[in-house]
Amino acid sequence: MSSQRLIDMHVHSDNSPDGIHSPMYICECAVKNNLGAIAITDHCEVDKFFTEKYNNMIFHSFFECSKARSAFEGELLVLLGLEIGQPLGNKALADRIVRHHNYDFILGSIHTPHGFNCDIKEIEYDKIDVYKFMEDYFLQLTETAKWDGCDALAHITCPMRRIQGKYQIDFDYSKIKAVTDELLRTMISYDKALEINTSGLRQKIGLTMPDINIIKRYRELGGKLLTIGSDAHNANDCGKGIIKGMEIARECGFENITFYVSRETLEIKL
Helix, strand or coil: CHHHHCCCEECCCCCCCCCCCCHHHHHHHHHHHCEEEEEEEEEEHHHHHHCHHHHHHHHHHHHHHHHHHHHHHCCCCCEEEEEEEEEEHHHHHEEEEEEEECCEEEEECCCCCCCCCCHHHHHHHCCCHHHHHHHHHHHHHHHHHHHCCCCEECCCCCCCHHHHHHHCHHHHHHHHHHHHHHHHHHHCCCCCEEEHHHHHHHCCCCCCCCCHHHHHHHHCCCCCEEEEECECCCCCCCCCCHHHHHHHHHHCCCCEEEECCCCCEEEEEE
């Protein structure tokens, strides 16, 4: 498979609190892993923007990724990205953040759900109603999909890493079908791409997020915009699962995947 056809649209550098490697080293590994393009999408949690110094981190991220972009010109397309969490918690601030730099691509995500003062990875899912939780989570994502500050929604079933992975709780999406369909229809109406996040393939859950059934449903409802990202937090994971993600996309009936330059939608044939 040609390197020009492999694009990883979700990678974190050491400018994310949980990232390990520099943008420059990530790019070196991306070239070795036969990638043609990557989007470095460092975290920016709006609700913790000043208290946890995300204002400084995203400044350094944009500066260092811009240098890497120049250094790897002709070898690797480095897209300048951001993963912005809880943007509607302070929409005015979120709007200022995404306008401050000339980003190529912005992921919207929810890491701290309403009613919880912790990250989704810290919730004790065996002590709550997981169906009510996922309904509320999808409703928050539905509202986020209406915000024009992001291009795609990241890992829309992220809590499943713990619900199905760590806690081994069986989950039947048919029980929240109406809310799931509302989220997918809203994404389609507001031209938000669905991300196939491949990080679950490297974790206990063993599935992409979302899994193939939700991706198929998005397609059935008329969804056309699809990105694929490894959600790598270290350089060695950059590009992992992208080929599998492309195979899933084809199985679901997609002929193209989406990437973004200067927030403009572009497609590449599978």
